Amino acid sequence: MSTYLITGVAGFIGYHTAKTLLLAGHNVIGIDAMVPYYDLSLKKARLSDIQHACFEYHEFDVGNFDKLKDLLGNVSIDYIIHLAAQPGVRYSIDHPFEYGKHNLSAMLSIMEFARLRQAEIKQFVFASSSSVYGLENTVPFSVDSKILSPMSLYAATKIADEAMAYSYAHLYKIPTVGLRFFTVYGPFGRPDMAVFSFTQNIDHEKEITLFEKGQLKRDFTYVDDIVAGIIASCKVNHNASDPYKIYNLGNNNPEKVTDLVSYIEKFLGKKAIIKDLPMSKGDMRETYADISLSQKELGFQPTVALEKGTELFVEWYKKYYYT
Ligand SMILES: NC(=O)c1ccc[n+]([C@@H]2O[C@H](COP(=O)([O-])OP(=O)(O)OC[C@H]3O[C@@H](n4cnc5c(N)ncnc54)[C@H](O)[C@@H]3O)[C@@H](O)[C@H]2O)c1
Numbered sequence: 001m002s003t004y005l006i007t008g009v010a011g012f013i014g015y016h017t018a019k020t021l022l023l024a025g026h027n028v029i030g031i032d033a034m035v036p037y038y039d040l041s042l043k044k045a046r047l048s049d050i051q052h053a054c055f056e057y058h059e060f061d062v063g064n065f066d067k068l069k070d071l072l073g074n075v076s077i078d079y080i081i082h083l084a085a086q087p088g089v090r091y092s093i094d095h096p097f098e099y100g101k102h103n104l105s106a107m108l109s110i111m112e113f114a115r116l117r118q119a120e121i122k123q124f125v126f127a128s129s130s131s132v133y134g135l136e137n138t139v140p141f142s143v144d145s146k147i148l149s150p151m152s153l154y155a156a157t158k159i160a161d162e163a164m165a166y167s168y169a170h171l172y173k174i175p176t177v178g179l180r181f182f183t184v185y186g187p188f189g190r191p192d193m194a195v196f197s198f199t200q201n202i203d204h205e206k207e208i209t210l211f212e213k214g215q216l217k218r219d220f221t222y223v224d225d226i227v228a229g230i231i232a233s234c235k236v237n238h239n240a241s242d243p244y245k246i247y248n249l250g251n252n253n254p255e256k257v258t259d260l261v262s263y264i265e266k267f268l269g270k271k272a273i274i275k276d277l278p279m280s281k282g283d284m285r286e287t288y289a290d291i292s293l294s295q296k297e298l299g300f301q302p303t304v305a306l307e308k309g310t311e312l313f314v315e316w317y318k319k320y321y322y323t
Helices: 012-023 040-049 065-071 096-116 153-172 194-203 223-233 257-268 292-298 306-322
Strands: 003-007 027-032 055-059 079-082 123-129 176-181 207-211 244-249 273-277
Touching: 003 012, 012 027, 012 040, 012 223, 027 040, 065 096, 079 096, 096 123, 096 153, 123 153, 123 223, 153 176, 153 244, 176 223, 194 207, 194 257, 194 306, 207 257, 223 244, 223 292, 244 292, 257 306
Parallel strands: 003 027, 003 079, 027 055, 079 123, 123 176, 176 244, 207 273
Antiparallel strands: none
16 A cells, blocks of 8 residues: 555546545545636535545645645655646636646645655656647657647646656656646546537537637547556656656547537537637647557556547536436
8 A cells, every 4th residue: 555645636637546546545645726727616526526534635735835845744655646737728828827836836846845755755747748749749749759849838837847857857866757648538527628618518508619620639538548547657667867757648549529529419419509710829730649658668558439438428427417
């Protein structure tokens, strides 16, 4: 049995990761600032779903280093999984300071905490994003490619997180793994993301907006596959001289947004009302993960296709909102 510290535990991926670890018999200490970026009742529902004797929850901003240090003063921690962040490409256009606070300051604070505890921490895992692959990258996106052209402030903060983590890994020999997630979806997902917001709007017979007539492609990745990758990454071995690794966690099978819409229509039994718009600022035409390194070193293998995952999501959605 190990002790995992998960930041952003009331968030979509944090909740699923905590749940899986608790079911496997581990201790989980979770932190979340309950940032009101989307419906807080969803975050509260996630937390109540993971109440457990081995789960300890603290509500505060990870950027508050003194609190982090004091609160966890006597607790021994094996793994840190840092998922707290301000997500969203489009939101970063109008809310830049949220990204400085939650993606940069909070990252520095948790890295300082890892430095303080470097003797006991077996792995520091943090969330990066497929958004780091900017303009000049061709698909499938490989972790070997250069990431020098972020197309949004969100992407820029994730590139900065990777650079910061790299420096701490090398300076202080903290075993570190960065994970670039690709469009994660599933039960208890994020209401700002397409799978959730389209389902909600189609269900309520409201318009959905498709950019570029829905021809943009996303490597939609089911949350259980992401969680398997996160947990596997905790066990990665490093060279003593280079204790830093980056992996893509994506489905390796991009699908058009119009395909997603047709799956939602099928499982909801309702037709979408579509409004077309040109591509929005900062958006990418296609995301597609090259997962060869993750397959080789993490044993990562996506198991849920978009159609099946959408069915599971819609099933959850109906149960959550209608029963
Ligand atoms: N969901 C995706 O498709 C996706 C894709 C790429 C990367 N990511 C990254 O994965 C991580 C988790 O994303 P998610 O989809 O679960 O998002 P989420 O918004 O559901 O979860 C993030 C949680 O972190 C909390 N938080 C934010 N700033 C905090 C702070 N300073 N201190 C404490 N808590 C704070 C929020 O309240 C929220 O509950 C993020 O780092 C995100 O950037 C997600």
